[in-house]
Amino acid sequence: MSTAPPSPGPGPAAPRARQRTRALVRALRTPSEPTEPLFARAPRAWQRGAPHVIAFGFAVTLLPVTATVLTQDYRLGSGWAGALATAQAAPLLLAVTRPLQAWWIIFTADVVGGILLRSADGVVGRPWPWTPMVIIGYMVLMVCLGLRESRRTLLAVWLATGAAGLFFELISQIRSDGTYVLMFVLSGVCLMVTAALRERGDAQRRLAEQETISEAERARRTLLEERARIARELHDVVAHHMSVITVQADSAPYRIEGLPPLALEEFSTIAAGARESLTEMRRLLAVLRSDGAEGERAPQPGLDRVRQLVEATVRAGVPAELALQAGLGSVPPAVDLSAYRIVQEALANVVRHAAGAPTRVSVTADERWLTVLVVNGPAVERSSLLETAGTGHGLVGMRERVRLTGGTLDTGPLPDGGFRVAARLPLTSPKDLP
Template sequence: MKTPTIADARRYAARQLRTLLHHLSTPSEDETPLLGESRRRWVRQLPYVVALILQAALIPTGIVSLGHFYGLVLPVSAALTVAQTTPLFLAITRPLAAWWISAATLVTTAAITARHHQVMGSWPWTAPMVISYVFLLLALALRERRPTLVAVWVATVLLTVLTTTLGLPRAGDGTTVLLIALSGAVLLLGWAIRDRAVARRLLSEQEQISEIERERRTLLEERARIARELHDVVAHHMSVIAVQAASAPYRIEGVPADAAEEFTTIADAARESLAEMRRLLGVLRSEESAAEKAPQPGVDRLAQLVETVGRAGVPAELTVDEGLAERVPQAVGLSVYRIVQEALANVVRHAPGARTWVSLAADGPELRLTVVNAPPPQHAESLEASVEGTGQGLVGMRERVRLVDGRLDTGPLPDGGFKVAAVLPLDLPLETPA
């Protein structure tokens, strides 16, 4: 094993000194004022109030102490005292820079007072200077990292030892020991307070995360319950309708051809509704709302939708600008399909037999959708009396339009008809969900 030499000791001391200087010259990246993260205004202003009170109390007493105990002239006493207390304001935002100013002032004060014969009190520093330095270290401990605090305390010890033992003609008294002890205690106290605040913040963040997870779990449970209800009730009845409509021509003898075709149309509509119901149940049972893998209906399916409504006794006409279907984004196309689907369903329920016009036209960067129905025939009776409406049709339309940042206008017409008009964007931002 190699025996350490003087050169090795010097290199080790040089490395430690470089480390010490690095920590003393690298402040924290957080430039938030001390207590600036508090929600209460009086707490945020508390450091400034404390610094102002300390300045008002320490400047006069510091000037008097330096003049009375050390015999310094007023300008020198005032300059040293102000240089020692003013960094208290700087410590609120930049405590490490304030410490450098304060430490330099302590060394300067000791060097000046050591060569004065009229020393009636403690040396090398007065009580106001010690108090100011201790409060500055408290602000430093609440803001800086642990290595920086250790480096500051080591530098304080070296500062006091070198000041009182090297090159100065006067021996120090208990003031130096007091400063070392107080600085260590204050840095340790600030360290503990800061760690406690960090722990409380992390605990609060964890509680918020847990609350979000609980809400998410509750939402998933509610969605699963809704999915079960839809499966047990709606899907069951739609399956019965599909089976009965498909088998009616074979179970009932002498069914006319028109009636058989009508049964086939009903069965196809029921099967299509079941397919959409299955996609909806898949979304509800999934943790992600975008879990659908099947292609969603769009503008290209409107013709089939209008034809289906026509078989239900509602004569409808569809007008789409040439080449418009290829320009419509998927999210907008799905919204268009659902809006038209709900509007035509309302016509079937509230105005059976009324003529209906569906039109899609491009107007610059916007897509204009209009669904207008004439008044129902006088002999037609609304199906609302026999079919319970959910009252959510128009609400669903508005939600679809708002999803793609569009506009919706609905309302009755003077002749007794009804109009649904939507303006949707043809160009969507990338973050718009499809």
């Protein structure tokens, strides 16, 4: 007895097709979030209100026109005409905030209208199943959908539109005049264009957010780099004093005769502590200089090299002049280094951002404060576009150095287009200042 071969079951393509169909249906049921109005984040008030005004204009125009055309031209009952006109036009107001829900109402009304108009007395020779008012309102709705919903939802809407048109073509090929094809093509174009514009705007917005995050990270990295550079420079200043303490403590028994044993032991303890501190500082410096910056091991500059800075600036094309108070006397090493760096950064900013601007550098001091003033006029030459952004270290470094020494910093533009940098650095310990 022969047995029939088993019928082949559905291949792997069938489950995938069902899954895609379910996904499209699910997309039509689930609107995108949030439900804020279109252009709600626009910078100007008229831009935020424009979608509401446009939707209101289309709604109040299409509603009476649709009712009149359905009644007089298609000879549909006035009750049905009024209900269809309201259902097809009024939901455009909802489309500004909830376009997918508005689509369900309008799409259902359009399909019901097509069914009712099929048996109307005046449909012969007129557009069917979609009237001109239906097509216009549907395109407005497509724009709202394209600016809000996901690609999957837009594809489901487009396919549903084509399926409805094909349904009417199958039930009455005699009355159909091809408007379903026009509706299908125009809705696809509207959805594609508006979705592309929305995705482009989203990409630009994400890029702007990323640039903001990157700028914040860059500023934070700049601050950390500047603090590390200041720490490396201050090591040299502190190490000098620690070395002096070590030498004095070690040589005290030889320089001072008749020291008691307790004093000798105390000097020995001071020298050992100073040497241990120097060792720890060298270890820390090795970590800070792990980038191999050999040039930073050179002796740190001070106010005695400010004149060389100004001369180099003049050679760079900036007419700069220096007013350096004579007989400044002894300046604390940290203040001496900080004052030099402030002048250096200020002049670098002049060269970078105000090429050719006349610049005046003034360094004066009284009993308690060292004042550094760098003032430049408006730029004479156009700065290089490659330098307009700068490195970001100038003002950050100035503020860190002034804060470290306990001074004050005042920077800002001048009315004539120039810029001013004024720093006051204490010549004594901050606790000694009034």
